[in-house]
Amino acid sequence: MDVKTPTPPATVDEFRDRLAALADSLPRRLQQCADFIAANTDRIAVSTVAELAAGADVPPSALMRFCQILGFSGFSDMQRLFREAWSPGPPDYSTRLRNLKAGGAGRPAALLAEFVEAGRLSLESLTKSVDEAALDRAVGLLAGAGMIHLVGLRRAFPVASYLAYVFEKMQVPALLHDGVGKLDHRFALRPGDALLAITFAPYSPETLALAQDARERGLAVVALTDQAGGPLARLASAALVVPEVDFGAFRSLSATIALALALAVAVGSARGG
Amino acid sequence: MDVKTPTPPATVDEFRDRLAALADSLPRRLQQCADFIAANTDRIAVSTVAELAAGADVPPSALMRFCQILGFSGFSDMQRLFREAWSPGPPDYSTRLRNLKAGGAGRPAALLAEFVEAGRLSLESLTKSVDEAALDRAVGLLAGAGMIHLVGLRRAFPVASYLAYVFEKMQVPALLHDGVGKLDHRFALRPGDALLAITFAPYSPETLALAQDARERGLAVVALTDQAGGPLARLASAALVVPEVDFGAFRSLSATIALALALAVAVGSARGG
């Protein structure tokens, strides 16, 4: 690094500006530093070089270089800026949440608080209610399958499509049945494959039909649904039940996605990824 | 120091209680420490022993004794309490992921716990970092639009598709640009419409291109992204920044979906739904 920035930023705002100006002009490791620092500016004051470096997933020396590029003499110099400006705002989650809710039920911020709360509740009850045995069984079935078929429509479609993305990233053969063009790919279901079906009440008839079909052909069916005794769970070889908390007519999907992701990553690593 | 307090305070509130309980029962120098600390509790996280001691006008060793009387093993121990209260535990997911891989490829239940935790952290930091003004602006822009165009690919596609579902339920005219068949519907962008674009690093070129296009045609562009200075944020009339916590290569999307949902519902009700 030859072109120096000889004067360090004097305020936090200046710091942010300089960071933004730098974006995309940095080599890989330093870009990682920049990204992490931009997202965690408020931790600078209370962290060590080693901690921040670990967070950004770079060696400490990379972070040092990063500080110098910004014009500081070193990390301590940069940290001083943030320590002096330190004001411990409301670090408290519940206080902040109350503030968001206060002042008008219709305001976007109040809505956001509701959805955040719903998501948190879902996640909490997921850890309590998850059936580990069923999860292990589901991982086993999918890990042993030739191709994994994914189906989920309407509300469940985001989940199914995220799974398709994750499986692709992990190079696990998976096919998303998305119903585009009203084609149905049921003849793609071949012996040795498995179906991962996702649907919540009111259950999509298309999803149930495909699950039924798969079952009749002898494929393993893994269900991700909201009711242990529901129509999809009854068809499945392994049923994962998610207690999603609704807010109004909408569900946050937090718990569903967390479970789906855990399932996918477990399957991916079981297949030797 | 006769009466020991063998267990350190576990929370900031507990700390304050103990401090209050101690008041007036201390020798002179330690009382000075207590007074100064009580008045400057929030500087503990960002100061050194020497700085605080100087502030309280006592030698450093007096401050050390003070920490021990409160039940801590030393100053560092006390400081940790305040540093963690601000940003609870460094998520340090890259390390944890490595550990998981090392320690038996991750039992599914352990993976699930990680994803749940990541989701929880994301939601918490969303409440802390959300920009209410930007959110209000975004709602205004989308509520006033003729048609809302949605774009989000790869990781962001689940979010975009969920938004499409929610808008449809609320009878808000919205069009999902999903790239099926490599068609692009850029000519569907008409004056008076707005674009809601979603992308995270590494940014999808297609999404950026569409956002650029929309901007050039004078449409309002609302961004949902992960970096305030990122390429999408720079194009947008209103940028919503989501601090999603990654776990390995995967993100839980909890915070993103919560924010998207709040946005959608606010828009829906602003349009008189």
Place this chain on the structure above:
DNA sequence: ATCAAAATGGAATATTTATTCCATAGCCCG
């Protein structure tokens, strides 16, 4: 493909910071 320049990671070192220890000073109770 080859070379020069740039970037990187890790180990060695320097610096700062926390902590302990103990000789001395101050206090209280007789």
Place this chain on the structure above:
DNA sequence: CGGGCTATGGAATAAATATTCCATTTTGAT
């Protein structure tokens, strides 16, 4: 007024932390 106790300050040591340096790898240009 003295003896026993506690509190105190500062110097010595230990620990954590930042910083530099350089051998190696990667990148980019030709």
